[in-house]
Amino acid sequence: MGKTIVEAKDICLTYHEINGETQAVDHLSFSVAKGEFVSIVGPSGCGKTSVLSMLAGLLEPSAGELHLEGGRPGYMLQRDHLLDWRTIEGNILLGLQVQGRLNAQTRENALSLLKTYGLYDFVHSYPRQLSGGMRQKVALIRTLACSPDLLLLDEPFSALDYQTRLTLADEIHAILRKEGKTAILVTHDIAEAISMSDRVLVFSGRPARLKGEHAIHLTAPDSPLKRRNAPEFKEYFDTIWKELDKNV
Amino acid sequence: MSEEKKVPAYSQEHRAYLNSLRRKDRFVTAMRYLLLVACLLIWEVAARLNWIDPFIGSSPARLTAAILRLYQSGELWLHIGITLYETVVGFLLGTLLGTLVAILLWWSPTLSRILDPYLVILNALPKIALGPILIVWFGAGVESIIVMGLLISLVVTIMSVLAGFNAITGEKQLLMRTLGASKLQIFTMVVLPASVPTIMNALKISVGMSWVGVIVGEYLVSKAGLGYLIVYGGQVFNLDLVMASIVILCLLAAIMYYAVAYLEKGICQRMGI
Numbered sequence: 001m002g003k004t005i006v007e008a009k010d011i012c013l014t015y016h017e018i019n020g021e022t023q024a025v026d027h028l029s030f031s032v033a034k035g036e037f038v039s040i041v042g043p044s045g046c047g048k049t050s051v052l053s054m055l056a057g058l059l060e061p062s063a064g065e066l067h068l069e070g071g072r073p074g075y076m077l078q079r080d081h082l083l084d085w086r087t088i089e090g091n092i093l094l095g096l097q098v099q100g101r102l103n104a105q106t107r108e109n110a111l112s113l114l115k116t117y118g119l120y121d122f123v124h125s126y127p128r129q130l131s132g133g134m135r136q137k138v139a140l141i142r143t144l145a146c147s148p149d150l151l152l153l154d155e156p157f158s159a160l161d162y163q164t165r166l167t168l169a170d171e172i173h174a175i176l177r178k179e180g181k182t183a184i185l186v187t188h189d190i191a192e193a194i195s196m197s198d199r200v201l202v203f204s205g206r207p208a209r210l211k212g213e214h215a216i217h218l219t220a221p222d223s224p225l226k227r228r229n230a231p232e233f234k235e236y237f238d239t240i241w242k243e244l245d246k247n248v
Numbered sequence: 249m250s251e252e253k254k255v256p257a258y259s260q261e262h263r264a265y266l267n268s269l270r271r272k273d274r275f276v277t278a279m280r281y282l283l284l285v286a287c288l289l290i291w292e293v294a295a296r297l298n299w300i301d302p303f304i305g306s307s308p309a310r311l312t313a314a315i316l317r318l319y320q321s322g323e324l325w326l327h328i329g330i331t332l333y334e335t336v337v338g339f340l341l342g343t344l345l346g347t348l349v350a351i352l353l354w355w356s357p358t359l360s361r362i363l364d365p366y367l368v369i370l371n372a373l374p375k376i377a378l379g380p381i382l383i384v385w386f387g388a389g390v391e392s393i394i395v396m397g398l399l400i401s402l403v404v405t406i407m408s409v410l411a412g413f414n415a416i417t418g419e420k421q422l423l424m425r426t427l428g429a430s431k432l433q434i435f436t437m438v439v440l441p442a443s444v445p446t447i448m449n450a451l452k453i454s455v456g457m458s459w460v461g462v463i464v465g466e467y468l469v470s471k472a473g474l475g476y477l478i479v480y481g482g483q484v485f486n487l488d489l490v491m492a493s494i495v496i497l498c499l500l501a502a503i504m505y506y507a508v509a510y511l512e513k514g515i516c517q518r519m520g521i
């Protein structure tokens with residue numbers, strides 16, 4: 001494995017609201033190496049999105065230390081949030097434009113991503129002309145266009161139907177491997193986590209603590225769909241399932 | 249024939265269905281015109297047979313004659329021009345100012361909270377009550393009328409445009425923040441374009457309000473304009489003139505509304521939404 005590019009040491013996060021405070025993350029420590037694909041699973045509402053928000057720099061940890069190598073991480077949300085009034089081209093260039101990095105070369109690079117991943121025919125189409133899976137792929141390309149080293153994926157498949165979800169997970173996994181990206185995927189789907197990652201982090205219920213950590217070694221080709229059929233798959237699934245099932 | 253050539257793939261049944269839709273459309277359009285013609289006819293006949301007194305009820309023929317007289321004396325375009333000018337300027341200023349204030353209030357939620365009760369009160373206040381003050385401040389002329397047209401639509405514009413801005417979901421703004429966008433970029437690249445439909449709808453309402461403001465303004469102070477004609481006609485008991493002015497007003501207001509609606513369609517189409 002490469003060098004560590006994410007290092008969280010005892011990070012905590014508390015939300016303050018008028019009618020009380022919510023501790024969302026409690027002394028959480030983990031690290032991610034360059035090129036690794038790490039998944040985070042945990043009960044809903046346990047603080048997974050909060051952790052990603054801190055990694056993305058949208059929130060400051062209330063305590064603890066958080067180190068990130070490289071520039072701004074790319075963030076992919078559950079919904080694609082493509083802008084209706086921009087063409088696909090306009091949408092994938094949004095990040096570059098915002099960051100003032102749009103030039104002939106970065107633009108060419110973004111368009112070549114569209115070409116590589118089979119969406120170039122839609123470059124002048126509007127988002128509403130695309131299916132849900134395609135839209136989510138465009139959202140990924142919008143993220144990749146800014147060439148981040150680290151990608152944060154917050155349940156990017158959960159708004160899609162099952163079929164699309166499996167295919168897209170496969171495609172996106174291939175894209176990220178090909179582009180040599182480091183990725184942290186949040187999901188509540190254990191099978192998705194095992195099939196896509198090198199390592200799975202299991203979070204406790206709120207406030208999120210690290211409950212378990214599983215390095216995944218499957219004797220199957222490096223494709224999420226095929227990895228689901230690996231003989232060891234079920235074992236990992238059962239272990240993680242039981243870990244999640246145990247209270248606190 | 250040519251329509252059928254364009255859609256050869258449709259089944260017999262679907263064509264029949266389309267035809268029935270088209271027939272219905274034609275029926276509705278025909279009925280609209282028929283209603284207008286019938287009303288005019290009945291009105292004319294009632295006036296001629298003295299069922300209603302033409303002196304106080306006028307009639308389509310007398311009304312047309314009144315318009316013709318205005319036209320021949322050269323006054324028609326003067327009155328139309330003045331009222332149109334006041335309305336367009338009042339409307340544009342009101343929209344511009346209202347949108348600017350709404351942007352300011354979106355930018356600073358604290359300011360928005362501070363000003364909220366004042367906006368509510370200003371909205372509830374019948375702006376017409378300010379008429380005498382406006383006359384003292386801006387003089388008994390076109391300026392007062394324009395300000396009246398502006399004021400009457402201003403608060404509504406502020407409130408509906410601000411509501412439009414605030415309705416843009418937090419998640420789209422979150423996306424922009426993950427890309428590293430500044431507040432100004434979030435506004436110009438997401439919030440403003442996403443609220444164009446709401447803003448256009450607000451315009452359709454405020455264009456009507458501006459007419460109200462201008463006509464009321466002309467009732468209070470004016471030497472020309474359609475509002476002036478209406479008041480003057482009422483004072484000298486020339487109901488033909490009053491009705492003629494109202495008909496012209498109807499046409500103008502409708503044209504302006506459709507112009508805004510047309511603009512809306514054009515903009516939305518260009519934005520692909």
Ligand SMILES: Nc1ncnc2c1ncn2[C@@H]1O[C@H](COP(=O)(O)OP(=O)(O)O)[C@@H](O)[C@H]1O
Nearest residue numbers: 015017022024043044045046047048049050051
């Ligand atoms: N902005 C916020 N203000 C207050 N509480 C929040 C906020 N965001 C999340 N929370 C609370 O923090 C907890 C963790 O939320 P989140 O990180 O979204 O969980 P997950 O992504 O694992 O479902 C939840 O109880 C949620 O209600």
Ligand SMILES: [Mg+2]
Nearest residue numbers: 048049050154
């Ligand atoms: Mg979440």
